Amino acid sequence: MGITKILIIALLIWVAFKVYSVIKSRSKNSDDIRLNKKIIPCNFCKTHVPIASAIKVNNKYFCSVDHSKNA
Ligand SMILES: [Zn+2]
Numbered sequence: 001m002g003i004t005k006i007l008i009i010a011l012l013i014w015v016a017f018k019v020y021s022v023i024k025s026r027s028k029n030s031d032d033i034r035l036n037k038k039i040i041p042c043n044f045c046k047t048h049v050p051i052a053s054a055i056k057v058n059n060k061y062f063c064s065v066d067h068s069k070n071a
Helices: 003-036
Strands: 039-041 048-050 055-057 060-062
Touching: none
Parallel strands: none
Antiparallel strands: 039 048, 055 060
16 A cells, blocks of 8 residues: 555545534534524513523513513
8 A cells, every 4th residue: 555545545534524623513503403493482471482582581582672681
């Protein structure tokens, strides 16, 4: 086996590793997106809002700042 073949194999392993880490980080990001799309009810008026736009006070979620004051 020549040095060129060894270098090509090393390069293929490196590329495979890079592709694997990109896929891994992408699946993590899609988990985050899924989490942000989670709908939770406001603790005051029970309106359902996406968790990303909800206001969290004392481990309770609210649809708006006004309702969070009623915590
Ligand atoms: Zn509310």
